[in-house]
Amino acid sequence: MIDVTTTPTSRRRSSARAGRVIAGVGVVILVLVVCVWVPGIVGTAAAAVLPWWGLALAILVALALVLARRVTLVLLAPILVWALAMLPSAPGLAAGAPAQSTPLEIVSQNVRAHSGGAAASAAELADMSADVIALTELDGDSLEAARETLAAAYPHSYAIGTVAVWSRYPIADAQALTLGLDWKRALRVVVNAPDGDLAVYVMHAASVRPGVQQERDTMLSGIADAVASDSAESIVVVGDFNAASADPALSAVRSRLDWVRPTDGTLGLTWPAALPLARIDHVFVRGLTVLESTTARVGNSDHLATVTTLAR
Template identity: 65%
Template structure:
């Protein structure tokens, strides 16, 4: 169901399972004859949530490439700390979004020596241990730049990396986000790169209908740590709005990590490089 109802439903979907579990328990204790009726919405929920469930980690003989991404929360003063902690996590490529002038400067200063290759535009930036051989800003249908594409010369192959800071969603106002997600889907579909990864703050839960076009052309990267990979708010994550998509790479692992004082957890994804 597209629009605001679909967006809200996708955000609430993981927690509907808790309510349904309570309903099943109540039916078993007080009204077993109603159990069959209660199980119908349970099955529907299970089918809906299945694409977001965790998957096992895999291994590869190829050299790994670790990509981390975080919304560092503009004007929080924590971008430098986030950059330091993400670098310490073993990242090869660091993508940061919701950057303002001060946070961009702080992150650049923290990462300059260890990540000599970088590109930033608008509210997004990327820092890499490996050479960035191409870079371009993306508006994705809006009037200002909230996304970028770079080509990273990884340890074994070139990977196209998209970094997205989707427009915010508020009750009755999600057209900007939907425009960006649709534009992103068209752009990555037309991208000739053999290996491609998309990271960032999508402002859309994992099963949001606005991401259907992206799911058609790319693989949504599921967590491999046994969790649902919820990322926001960081203090008690309720939904996953920081996403990872991929095409043409093997995802070895995917998890979330705390970094800095942002209200978003970071995503950490390891692919064969």
Template identity: 55%
Template sequence: MTSAPPSQSPHSESLPSDAAPSEVLRAPELARRPVRRERVVVVLAVVLVALIVCGWIPGVAGTIGAVLLPWLAIPLVLCLILAVWSARRSIVVLLVPTLLWAAAMVPAMPGVGSDAQGDPMVVVAQNVRAESGTAADSARAAVDEGAGVIALTELDADSRAAAQSVLDADYPYRYEVGTEGIWSRYPLGAGEPLSLGLGWKRAARVTVQAPAGDVSLYLVHAASVRLGKQEGRDEMLSQVADVIAADRSERVLVVGDFNAASTDPALRPLRAAADWVRPTGISPGFTWPASAPVARIDHVFTRGLDVASSTSFRAGSSDHLATRTVLAAGA
């Protein structure tokens, strides 16, 4: 006589015969995965906001933040892709860093060039890097670019002599002070060295007697930045801004190596005293290091001048690219 099978509770449910227990056990974990991804996106968004905001803070944080700012577009885009793929509800969170990044980058966005009419004035400037041994190559490259004015910084004795050997014949007007040198096809008026609070000459001012009218040309080589040590650079940029703000010349042009990325807070006073010239074209115009540029630290500022184009190019073996600025003939 066989015994009857044990009765089952009416509330109990049997597993489907084709469902593996492990699959059922993994179901809650699978449900939690989108939540985890959303948390990752939110954390990354907070980090991006912090890095963007750092770029607005004067001092070391602002200097580092300004260098990183253009490159934050890469993790921002990756976060957006991750959100679209697996955590769509977190897209709203990413709107905050996206809008902040766009607002922070506006002052550094490239501009649109125009055709230079008539006989424009072309100005080439470069930090030729002392002891690079290629100042002559830099000078020849500037000549090939059709420069009417060539402004070179970080000239040691040998590089100055090399540049002179290339330029003196076709650029009869020259002004030099310290490690700065300006060669011109146009007559030069009175010049003066500028120490700008550093105790030695790192900048100069000279009047270029251009066909369209006199231009006050400033050549600047800001003090270098070291980790935790940038007071000298900040002081120099602040003082050069004061000098330019006090300059009553109708036309002002400022070029050189500022050792500050485009959105560095240390450049704010200078941006208020003159117009920052946007690189023309689709690139952000990075100039340093020349082998693989990651930041634009060589700048051009103007007041009372119309800029047709502003580009950068490789010249010699310097660690800086040269800048080429075309000023409209009627400027």
């Protein structure tokens, strides 16, 4: 008897069916990737999962090569569009320190309110010999615990609302910022660093939930306006932006500052700490050279810390 399931005709039909399925999934991914350019909740959601569509496309390509090679050409469109969408969030290269400059390391972490881990995070960040430490999502107890931990090594500090900053160097011109809201979730200080004054912004953007993101978008627009009108020569903005790297809500900030790319060869994903899926904790600069940028697991927060070394 002839096994009809293995005839050339049967194999061609099977390959055609597999090709249609693979091509269909590729088109769906293409549409989902394009959504990253749509303002509002659609773009926010698309940006959060954008890196992982690349993994899905890699799997599709592997399946196409095995089951239906001709469909590989169809997948070029979603691959190219995905690469274009990911380009602004791609890793960067470390720069060499300018001659006679003094590197300054700034670390930032969302320490998760009511977790009881602020002291541990503060101690571990201080052990990195950071010059400036910024913490967000602080409650009253965690702020006090961090203050006690950092008081000796970081005598200069400023706190407001859920954000705070500590520095080895003197702090001047401390300001609380509302960024368009009715309460304070951001601050600006001037750090008298060895190579000159540095304006440091720390922000804790409002949370995003389905159908509720206007407050976050207002804050992101507000920080963009604040730095646009800031006359400081050197600026760094750190904190929890509650927005993935490709989120269209970050476009205004990106247009006014340089987004600091991870220099460790990764995408610098920061949340959730147990299995980072998105980078929602960011660093932006102006008038500064990025010597190194990476992330670190400290304390028991659900966010990784950002660790950035800068020079003028």
